[in-house]
Amino acid sequence: MDDKAHRQERLAAVRPRLVSFALMHLRDRSQAEDAVQEAMVSALEKHDSFAGRSGYETWVFGILKYKILDAMRAQKRQGRWQPLADENDDEAIDRLFQQNGRWQPEARPQSWGEPEAAFENERFWQVFDACMIALPDSAARIFSLRELMGLSTEEICRELGIKENNCWVMLHRARLRLRACIEQGWLEGDAS
Amino acid sequence: MMMCKEATRLMSLRQDRPLTFQERLSLRLHLAMCGACRECDRQFTLLHGVGRRFGPAEDDEPPASSS
Numbered sequence: 046m047d048d049k050a051h052r053q054e055r056l057a058a059v060r061p062r063l064v065s066f067a068l069m070h071l072r073d074r075s076q077a078e079d080a081v082q083e084a085m086v087s088a089l090e091k092h093d094s095f096a097g098r099s100g101y102e103t104w105v106f107g108i109l110k111y112k113i114l115d116a117m118r119a120q121k122r123q124g125r126w127q128p129l130a131d132e133n134d135d136e137a138i139d140r141l142f143q144q145n146g147r148w149q150p151e152a153r154p155q156s157w158g159e160p161e162a163a164f165e166n167e168r169f170w171q172v173f174d175a176c177m178i179a180l181p182d183s184a185a186r187i188f189s190l191r192e193l194m195g196l197s198t199e200e201i202c203r204e205l206g207i208k209e210n211n212c213w214v215m216l217h218r219a220r221l222r223l224r225a226c227i228e229q230g231w232l233e234g235d236a237s
Numbered sequence: 238m239m240m241c242k243e244a245t246r247l248m249s250l251r252q253d254r255p256l257t258f259q260e261r262l263s264l265r266l267h268l269a270m271c272g273a274c275r276e277c278d279r280q281f282t283l284l285h286g287v288g289r290r291f292g293p294a295e296d297d298e299p300p301a302s303s304s
Contacts, residue, residue, distance in 0.1 A: 147242075154273050160279055192288055221249075
């Protein structure tokens with residue numbers, strides 16, 4: 046097998062993970078596919094600049110990150126989403142706590158067992174994906190930029206043109222919602 | 238005395254920036270007394286690691302999460 050075919054095969058193997066990564070950020074299947082397509086073309090064209098310092102996959106993901114940020118900026122320009130659109134969406138969070146700030150009895154976090162074992166479990170990721178889709182748009186995007194893309198809140202704010210405080214507030218809500226949703230799906234499945 | 242809702246705000250915040258001395262202290266105090274919040278803290282830390290699923294483990298090691 047020649048070198049080029051080998052590279053294409055390697056890329057094809059990573060593709061599903063690239064698409065699911067892009068989908069978490071862009072929340073639109075066809076835009077996610079487009080971003081991945083562009084990243085794969087760039088990866089093939091720029092192969093010579095792959096220095097082998099990092100792993101190949103890491104390098105490809107790095108290219109995809111730029112494509113995602115470009116696409117996200119375009120979505121924002123076109124008014125397809127607004128970073129602070131669900132900022133006042135407090136109700137779901139308020140329902141988790143009593144007036145005095147303690148957990149509602151039914152919302153008290155339960156143990157998920159050995160945390161690291163969760164990552165090894167395919168069902169955990171099914172629940173995680175479903176919960177990401179269920180998150181409000183902006184919460185999901187900001188969570189993805191922070192925890193999947195690994196940007197700092199400062200970078201996210203610069204990117205989205207919001208204040209860092211908004212960022213922290215939204216991440217707090219996103220995490221509370223996500224953990225509640227995951228817990229429900231994860232422990233429910235255990236009982237069945 | 239800090240309550241759970243505020244404690245979760247600090248648990249989330251500490252995934253994004255270092256807490257101040259005062260914040261760290263009140264969070265530790267709350268966690269020492271509240272089992273539900275200890276679970277929540279563990280889960281936020283777990284969520285902080287979800288990015289590893291997309292990158293190979295070889296060079297995407299997250300920083301140590303111990304406090």
